[in-house]
Amino acid sequence: DAMVIQNPRYQVTQFGKPVTLSCSQTLNHNVMYWYQQKSSQAPKLLFHYYDKDFNNEADTPDNFQSRRPNTSFCFLDIRSPGLGDAAMYLCATSKRVGPGETQYFGPGTRLLVL
Amino acid sequence: QKEVEQNSGPLSVPEGAIASLNCTYSDRGSQSFFWYRQYSGKSPELIMFIYSNGDKEDGRFTAQLNKASQYVSLLIRDSQPSDSATYLCAVSGGGADGLTFGKGTHLIIQP
Numbered sequence: 052d053a054m055v056i057q058n059p060r061y062q063v064t065q066f067g068k069p070v071t072l073s074c075s076q077t078l079n080h081n082v083m084y085w086y087q088q089k090s091s092q093a094p095k096l097l098f099h100y101y102d103k104d105f106n107n108e109a110d111t112p113d114n115f116q117s118r119r120p121n122t123s124f125c126f127l128d129i130r131s132p133g134l135g136d137a138a139m140y141l142c143a144t145s146k147r148v149g150p151g152e153t154q155y156f157g158p159g160t161r162l163l164v165l
Numbered sequence: 166q167k168e169v170e171q172n173s174g175p176l177s178v179p180e181g182a183i184a185s186l187n188c189t190y191s192d193r194g195s196q197s198f199f200w201y202r203q204y205s206g207k208s209p210e211l212i213m214f215i216y217s218n219g220d221k222e223d224g225r226f227t228a229q230l231n232k233a234s235q236y237v238s239l240l241i242r243d244s245q246p247s248d249s250a251t252y253l254c255a256v257s258g259g260g261a262d263g264l265t266f267g268k269g270t271h272l273i274i275q276p
Binding site for chain 1: 169173197199201206207208209210211214216253257263264265266267268269
């Protein structure tokens with residue numbers, strides 16, 4: 052089945068130790084998104100790629116970076132994780148943009164910072 | 166800045182009754198409106214989307230949109246215990262700008 056896959060599902064890192072989260076998709080979608088969701092909060096868009104074009108949200112900290120080496124894969128790099136970065140990180144994809152265009156979410160990666 | 170507001174709940178509804186979930190949004194330029202269901206510890210799962218004023222029905226679910234009032238709702242008929250979850254309202258401006266989510270309404274269906 053076509054799907055959005057995130058690895059790992061759970062990630063434990065130490066304060067200040069760089070960490071990379073992975074997302075892959077078999078949907079051949081043009082757009083890939085990264086959201087951060089803290090406990091009992093709304094998912095918050097960090098950035099997205101439309102093909103190779105990177106779009107950063109204005110309030111996304113510089114500590115968060117992303118790479119999309121090809122259509123299928125997208126990575127979230129957290130350069131120096133702080134305790135406040137513990138959250139669920141959600142990857143989503145959509146084929147195009149426009150009214151009614153649906154975003155499909157992966158299962159998420161839960162990040163714990165010690 | 167776009168804002169999406171939802172009553173956090175919990176909203177408790179007896180099994181078999183209609184659950185009504187509401188959402189307001191601040192950006193009049195919003196074009197697409199989505200309802201996602203999220204079980205605890207899981208990722209959001211799309212229930213419905215709507216982008217025209219009026220009602221849209223899909224099985225037990227009906228989405229309602231009133232752009233003049235900047236209001237979106239989701240009705241769940243014949244509520245089942247498996248419907249117990251957090252329901253997230255999300256809006257999009259139609260461009261490649263992702264979704265703006267509300268914090269969600271925690272729905273509890275009482276057997």
